[in-house]
Amino acid sequence: MRKVVVITGANSGIGLALCERLLSKDDQIHLCLACRNLQRAENARTALMTSHPSADIGIVQIDVGSIKSVLRGAKELRERYKRIDYLYLNAGIMPNPRISFKALITGLFSSKVISMFATGEGLLTQEDKVTEDGLQEVFETNIFGHFMLIREIEPVLCHADGPSQLIWTSSSNARRSAFSLTDYQHVNGQESYSSSKYAMDLLSVALNKHYNQQGMFSSVVCPGFVLTNLAYGILPQFIWMFIMPIMWLVRLLTNTFTLSPYNGAEALLWLFGRKVESLDSLVKYHSCTSGLGNNYVQSSKMDLEEESSDLFYQKILDLEKEVRKKTNP
Numbered sequence: 001m002r003k004v005v006v007i008t009g010a011n012s013g014i015g016l017a018l019c020e021r022l023l024s025k026d027d028q029i030h031l032c033l034a035c036r037n038l039q040r041a042e043n044a045r046t047a048l049m050t051s052h053p054s055a056d057i058g059i060v061q062i063d064v065g066s067i068k069s070v071l072r073g074a075k076e077l078r079e080r081y082k083r084i085d086y087l088y089l090n091a092g093i094m095p096n097p098r099i100s101f102k103a104l105i106t107g108l109f110s111s112k113v114i115s116m117f118a119t120g121e122g123l124l125t126q127e128d129k130v131t132e133d134g135l136q137e138v139f140e141t142n143i144f145g146h147f148m149l150i151r152e153i154e155p156v157l158c159h160a161d162g163p164s165q166l167i168w169t170s171s172s173n174a175r176r177s178a179f180s181l182t183d184y185q186h187v188n189g190q191e192s193y194s195s196s197k198y199a200m201d202l203l204s205v206a207l208n209k210h211y212n213q214q215g216m217f218s219s220v221v222c223p224g225f226v227l228t229n230l231a232y233g234i235l236p237q238f239i240w241m242f243i244m245p246i247m248w249l250v251r252l253l254t255n256t257f258t259l260s261p262y263n264g265a266e267a268l269l270w271l272f273g274r275k276v277e278s279l280d281s282l283v284k285y286h287s288c289t290s291g292l293g294n295n296y297v298q299s300s301k302m303d304l305e306e307e308s309s310d311l312f313y314q315k316i317l318d319l320e321k322e323v324r325k326k327t328n329p
């Protein structure tokens with residue numbers, strides 16, 4: 001029986017590189033590209049079929065920034081698949097990022113220079129907005145839309161014939177101080193990305209607590225810093241290309257400058273086929289690339305307490321109830 005692998009945000013960057021790498025690892029899988037834009041998804045499928053002509057690839061339209069679209073897409077998934085073995089929750093945004101050059105220069109001459117490059121801590125702010133669903137866009141796209149998707153396809157994820165895995169593309173930019181339980185959507189503040197990724201880490205821990213018994217396991221990954229459309233929103237592509245030699249030098253300092261989507265997908269690929277008993281719920285799996293360009297995976301304990309994860313889970317369940325009431329009064 002073919003393993004069914006669904007990937008959100010599969011049409012570009014890390015998601016698309018993951019598709020390529022999964023097909024090279026196991027050409028017997030059924031891949032489902034869950035994307036918001038059908039044309040971009042078709043282009044991705046064409047590119048994947050060129051390198052893997054016998055690949056079995058489906059497409060489902062899901063905009064994780066819209067509850068209506070998630071409900072429709074989830075219904076299609078339930079109807080199409082009896083079970084889903086892997087769900088990569090990878091789609092994500094960082095809208096209107098701004099670099100603090102002052103913090104960058106100060107950081108360069110401080111003892112925190114390595115961690116600054118590894119996490120981007122204190123270097124970026126974003127401008128968020130409210131969606132048609134009345135939620136903060138970064139929160140809804142990066143977290144809540146994905147959470148609703150999981151809840152909606154629960155019957156095909158939790159099945160008797162073997163465990164299923166959820167794999168979240170989180171970030172080392174996830175930071176406790178950017179997140180607040182009383183403002184978990186990050187209405188007040190300018191670090192919505194960091195907050196959403198921290199919320200993702202908390203949610204993954206809670207999902208393990210509530211779903212492991214039912215055969216569903218959740219892990220979080222940091223792909224490292226990768227040059228994708230997300231990074232081209234921070235600085236234009238030609239500037240990144242221009243400073244590439246500096247970035248290779250930075251890679252000698254920190255193994256987290258993975259730079260290419262291929263390298264960034266390392267930990268996401270590593271989790272595919274892993275025995276679920278060997279996974280640690282409280283750990284983040286990082287894609288790393290050495291100065292010589294070798295890829296490997298490193299794990300690190302996350303900076304969180306299970307109690308906060310429980311409290312956040314309760315809040316997200318309350319929000320789910322509220323949203324369902326609005327959608328289906």
Ligand SMILES: NC(=O)C1=CN([C@@H]2O[C@H](COP(=O)(O)OP(=O)(O)OC[C@H]3O[C@@H](n4cnc5c(N)ncnc54)[C@H](OP(=O)(O)O)[C@@H]3O)[C@@H](O)[C@H]2O)C=CC1
Binds near residue numbers: 171
């Ligand atoms: N690049 C980096 O350095 C890092 C990235 N990450 C994370 O990796 C993930 C992938 O990003 P990356 O590959 O870098 O960037 P890309 O912008 O290349 O990929 C993002 C993907 O998410 C999709 N997406 C965005 N919004 C939605 C939505 N509302 N509904 C459905 N799909 C959507 C995009 O689709 P579309 O093409 O239609 O916009 C695209 O396919 C993100 O979660 C990001 O936060 C984590 C750490 C570092």
Ligand SMILES: CC(C)CCC[C@@H](C)[C@H]1CC[C@H]2C3=C(CC[C@]12C)[C@@]1(C)CCC(=O)[C@@H](C)[C@@H]1CC3
Binds near residue numbers: 123
């Ligand atoms: C290397 C150059 C000379 C200067 C680049 C400075 C910054 C723009 C980058 C340094 C570290 C980068 C980084 C990210 C964005 C760009 C930087 C701040 C991320 C926050 C992007 C999204 C993520 O999820 C993180 C893992 C990245 C961490 C590093």
